[in-house]
Amino acid sequence: MTADTIIAADIRINARWLIPVEPFGEVLEDQAVLLLGDRIEAIVSQREADQSYRAREVINLPNHVVLPGLINMHGHAAMSLFRGLADDLPLMTWLNDHIWPAEGRFVSERFIADGTQLAMAEMLRTGTTCFSDMYFFPEIAAQMARDAGMRAQVCFPLMEMPTAWGSGPDEYLAKGEALLREWRDDPWVRIAIGPHAPYTVADNTLERAVTLQQSSGAALQIHLHETAFEVEEALRQTGQRPIARMQALGVLNAHSQCVHMTTLDDNDMAMVASSGTHIIHCPESNLKLASGFCPVHALQKAGTNVAIGTDGAASNNDLDLFGELSTAAMLAKAVSGDAAALGAHEALAxxxxxGARALGRSHELGSLKPGKQADLIAVDLSDPFLQPVYDPASHLVYSNHGRQVSHSWIAGVPQVQDGRLTRIDVPDLMLRVSDWHQRIAGADRPAS
Incomplete structure (x- = not known):
């Protein structure tokens, strides 16, 4: 071996198992992942790495599976501060008597900053490296993600009624356009357009959102067909299903993401598939609020890209995407009546x-390939409750918990090391969360 045959790298990760996601269904053993700067330099056998590479840092993970960082495609990050506030209630009671009053009292720039940081701490600790957020004061959420070095799609809110962030559509769109300009070239944060739902956004406002989407190239994310009640009310009031209205207004397109989608017929699914619209499945939130079941298996068979999200911690009640995968896989089997539906590798995808495809970033995120961003995680499978390991992919989906994530890197920068967060001051954060807890609990008064 001569000096000129040696290739330099910053970090070498020796993994017992590696699931690259692309090619689909592949599980590799005894691999080395070489990181150089913010990119994956190479993925080779450990023997080849010994011969051809030298890294300034070597991390040995003899009982771990390494895979791409997870992408949580829908949530309301700051609502982590409402976690468990009012559980086991019907949706409208939960909203009218607890969540909306609490938002009216407490949502502010400081609330968004602390709540978003709490959500990021949980997501990073459980394997998420990129998340999509839709909530108030998006400029604060974007800055919190950037400060933490976490990737995010931040959707600015858009609806007809006034909120703490703005007076109505004109102000929301003006602020949103400014955010799109400000964050245009940021590698961590992408701004997206977030019309709340068909029943809170008028046709004219949706048309303006689509026009902005077309001129800016931004993604658009909307709650759609969340419940059967939503669909029934739309039919009663307009004679039209919400998804047909969205198609007529141009909302359904290859840069749009529709969240929940629990009440779909064959015609609805055909519209989605033909438009190239992405679906974001939130199984645990849908179950907890009795919202219904997204027909994931049927959508996938129709050729629709289905990604996954946790929704907010107020309606989940956690942001552990591994838990969401387990629920999604088992729910898909029950809904379709097919035990082979949504297998482990499909769930991981x-x-x-x-998720990367929904973001329009599959060329740089979502799989482990040389040249892609060095966003990856390691999961420790050595615990007794994970033994024996016949199939690491199956274990990740059906047996694992997000707390088994031991390491995480985003753009080659360590975010979790040996189970500890590196860039969030957890003790200081917990003091702020405790203060919010006391204030919110003291103000929450159930209706008599």
């Missing part, structure tokens, strides 16, 4: 490459 939903939380990685499918």
């Amino acid at each position: 939903m939380a990685t490459i499918n």
Whole structure:
């Protein structure tokens, strides 16, 4: 071996198992992942790495599986501060008597900053490296993500009624356009357009959102067909299903993401498939609020890209995407009546490459390939409750918990090392969360 045959790298990760996601269904053993700067330099056998590479840091993970960082495609990050506030209630009671009053009292720039940081701490600790957020004061959420070095799609809110962030559509769109300009070239944060739902956004406002989408190239994310009640009310009031209205207004397109989609017929699914629209599945939130079941298997068979999200911690009640995958896989089997529906590798794809496709970033995120961004995680499979390991992919989906994530890198920068967060001051954060807890609990008064 001569000096000129040696290739330099910053970090070498020796993994017992590696799931690259692309090619689909592949599990490699005894591999080395070489990181150089913010990119993956190479993925080779450990023997080849010994011969051809030298890294300034070597990390040995003899009981771990390494895979791409997870992408949580829908949530309301700051609502982590409402986690468990009012559980086991019907949706409208939960909203009218607890969540909306609490938002009216407490949502502010400081609330968004602390709540978003709490959400990021949980997501990073459980394997998420990129998340999509839709909530108030998006400029604060974007800055919190950037400061933490976490990737995010931040959707600015858009609806007809006034909120703490703005007086109505004109102000929301003006602020949103400014955010799109400000964050245009940022490698961590992308701004997206976030019309709340068909029943809170008028046709004219949706048309303006689509026009902005077309002129800016931004993604658009909307809650759609969340419940059967939503669809029934739309039919009663307009004679039209919400998804047909969205198609007529141009909302359904290859840069749009529709969240929930629990009440779909064959015609609805055909519209989605033909438009190239992405679906974001939130199984645990849908179950907890009795919202219904997204027909994931049928959508995938129709050729639709389905990614996954947790929704907010107020309606989940956690942001552990591995738990969401387990629920999604088992729910898909029950809904379709097919035990082979949404297998382990398909579930992992939903939380990685499918999310990257929905973001329009599959060329740089969502799988482990040389040249892609060095966003990856390691999961420790050595615990007794994970033994024996016949199939690492199956274990990740059906047996694992996000707390088994031991390491995480975003753009080659360590975010979790040996289970500890590197860039968030957890003790200081917990003091702020405790203060919010006391204030919110003291103000929450159930209706008599």
